[in-house]
Amino acid sequence: MADRPLTMMAVHAHPDDEATGTGGVLARYAAEGIRTVLVTCTDGGCGDGPGGVKPGDPGHDPAAVAALRRRELEASCEILKVSHLELLEYADSGMMGWAANDAPGSFWRTPVAEGAARLAELLRQYxxxxVVTYDENGFYGHPDHIQANRITMAALELTGxxxxxxxxxxxxSAMQRFGEVMRELGADWEEPNPDSEQDPAKAAETPEMPEIGLPDEEITTWVDTTEFGGQKFDALAAHASQGENIFFLKMGKERFTELMGVETFVRVHDTTGAALPENDLFAGLR
Structure with missing residues (x-):
């Protein structure tokens, strides 16, 4: 429509998620004059506190952590030139199995219909x-990522x-190389081995989390964001309080951009008929 700019909305779980998975496309499309809207669902209160104090440890104050992470998120958005930041401000649910999953106000225990209704208001507004979010497993099984997927898909259905x-x-294809770099940087990273044998009975007792990522042929959309690698790196660096957990920052900008210069997606809904694979989220729209 002539009276409305082309608009992208990214729905993320925590402060810093916007930079990790979509920092490149947010920066690229902002530079192309597209309106970018970031919806952050939780307050990030289960992140590290000052000095690296961990959730549940003495001195960890979720409210103070959330306030700090909000400032970092705002700084990241400024770097990425995000047009509009919207905060749902649910309590961070922590990793799967944490007590925080069931805490009052946590995103994970919030009824999907409630979160979807709030997000639907933003969909109607913008x-x-x-629209970009995570897959049904939240990419790596984080409860808040899973919930972000659920409320996004429900909100789209609600609005029609x-x-x-x-x-x-x-x-x-990139995961092996990524794993090598992570191990080099000191991360505890184990590459899945599809050829390894496992006792079926043991496997049934300890079901594995779905493998991260997809075979290359199942990826529909490859967006080159190399030109914006520096912005993406700086946006991640803005989340300094979580630096211990952001191994990407140890690479330095040049290597980071080389490894993270293409952002990949699966297109799950489309009415444009744009051919696949595609190299632009807005293919068929302009």
């Missing part, structure tokens, strides 16, 4: 042409709106 919808992912 009327995005493109039909933007192009994408889920973030990673190509399996």
């Amino acid at each position: 009327r995005p042409d493109v 709106m039909t933007p192009k919808v994408y889920w973030t992912t990673a190509p399996r």
Whole structure:
């Protein structure tokens, strides 16, 4: 529509998620004059506190952590030139199995219908042409990421709106190299071995989390964001309080951009008929 700019909405779980998975596309599309809207669902209160104090440890104050992370999120958005930041401000649910999952006000225990209704208001307000969130497993099984997927898909159904919808992912072809770099940087990273044998009885007792990422041929959309690698790196660096957990920052900008210069997605809804694979989230819209 002539009276409304092309708009992308990214729905993320925590402060810093916007930079990790979509920092490149947020920066690229902002530079192309597209309106970018970031919805952050939780307050990030289960993140590290000052000095690296961990959730549940003495001195960890979730409210203070949330306030700090909000300032970091605002700084990240400024770096990425995000047009509009919307905060749902649910309590961070922590990792799967944490007591925080069931805490009053946590995003994970919030009824999907409630979260979807709030997000639907933002969808109606901004009327995005493109919506990006996580897949049904939240990419790596985090409860808040899973919930972000659930409320996004429910909100779209509630509004009846039909933007192009994408889920973030990673190509399996890149995971081995990524794992090598992570181990080099001191991360506890184990590469899955599809050839290894496992006792079926043991496997049934300890079901594995779905493998991260997708085979290359299942990825529909490959967006080159190399030109914006520096912005993406700086946006991640803005989340300094979580630096211990952001191994990417140890690479330095050049290596980071080389490894993270293409952002990949699965297109799960489209009415444009744009051919696949595509290299632009807005293919068929302009």
